[in-house]
Amino acid sequence: MIVEGKALVKKYSENQGLQDVTFSLNEGRIIALAGGNGAGKSTLIRLLIGEEKQSSGEICWAGERSISYMPDDINFPTALTAAEILQLLAGLKKVSAAEREKVLKRVGLWEYRKQKVSQFSKGMRQRLNLAQSLLGDERLIVLDEPTNGLDLLWIAELKTILQEQKQIGRTILFSTHLLSFAEELADDVLLLYEGKVLLEGSIHTVLDQAKCNHLEELFMKKVGLTKNRNV
Numbered sequence: 173m174i175v176e177g178k179a180l181v182k183k184y185s186e187n188q189g190l191q192d193v194t195f196s197l198n199e200g201r202i203i204a205l206a207g208g209n210g211a212g213k214s215t216l217i218r219l220l221i222g223e224e225k226q227s228s229g230e231i232c233w234a235g236e237r238s239i240s241y242m243p244d245d246i247n248f249p250t251a252l253t254a255a256e257i258l259q260l261l262a263g264l265k266k267v268s269a270a271e272r273e274k275v276l277k278r279v280g281l282w283e284y285r286k287q288k289v290s291q292f293s294k295g296m297r298q299r300l301n302l303a304q305s306l307l308g309d310e311r312l313i314v315l316d317e318p319t320n321g322l323d324l325l326w327i328a329e330l331k332t333i334l335q336e337q338k339q340i341g342r343t344i345l346f347s348t349h350l351l352s353f354a355e356e357l358a359d360d361v362l363l364l365y366e367g368k369v370l371l372e373g374s375i376h377t378v379l380d381q382a383k384c385n386h387l388e389e390l391f392m393k394k395v396g397l398t399k400n401r402n403v
């Protein structure tokens with residue numbers, strides 16, 4: 173276990189973001205934080221990264237808190253080049269030039285490093301956003317909807333990159349709406365529904381136990397819908 177949430181509640185003035193959410197993230201795993209619109213994924217991420225404080229409940233880290241974050245949308249200073257932005261962030265994280273080069277190459281932006289970010293496409297900005305989250309040696313990487321803006325090839329490459337990160341011992345938590353994507357990439361799932369945990373654990377085990385082939389089928393079963401709602 174790397175971090176756990178205990179009975180987390182987050183109340184907003186008009187909405188309840190999270191209601192009694194308990195979970196634990198196991199070290200060295202890729203975990204999908206799944207759920208539909210308004211399920212509570214971003215709220216849970218904001219609590220984990222410390223951007224907001226829970227109304228009640230606790231977040232407990234096993235050992236030192238060590239977290240790197242890829243937001244779903246990042247406004248880089250557009251007058252800077254990709255290399256300058258990474259250099260700036262690397263300075264904060266005390267990362268070497270060699271590591272910056274490696275990361276920029278890994279996300280396919282090395283050739284574009286001297287271009288201003290204002291000239292980047294959305295997908296390129298998203299890859300730079302991914303690159304900054306890979307810098308350093310934090311134990312947990314949290315990625316908010318990392319497939320946003322990526323094309324099919326880069327979605328495939330993202331999977332490989334996150335698997336490589338797992339190989340070097342890091343724990344990955346990514347949020348997604350797409351249960352099929354969660355299933356393709358993750359070892360474990362934390363599925364939220366209306367601010368509560370609907371499902372948690374190894375994807376293999378939860379599917380086996382429910383005798384379902386896919387998370388989507390299991391989700392539909394749990395929320396009481398059939399695939400063909402109009403039939």
Ligand SMILES: Nc1ncnc2c1ncn2[C@@H]1O[C@H](COP(=O)(O)OP(=O)(O)OP(=O)(O)O)[C@@H](O)[C@H]1O
Pocket residue numbers: 184185186187188189190207208209210211212213214215216349
């Ligand atoms: N800053 C806020 N102020 C008020 N309500 C909020 C705030 N942030 C989230 N909520 C509410 O908390 C609930 C969970 O929202 P959250 O953004 O965490 O869901 P999500 O799973 O990330 O959804 P999406 O996939 O649409 O981004 C929703 O009912 C939402 O309206």
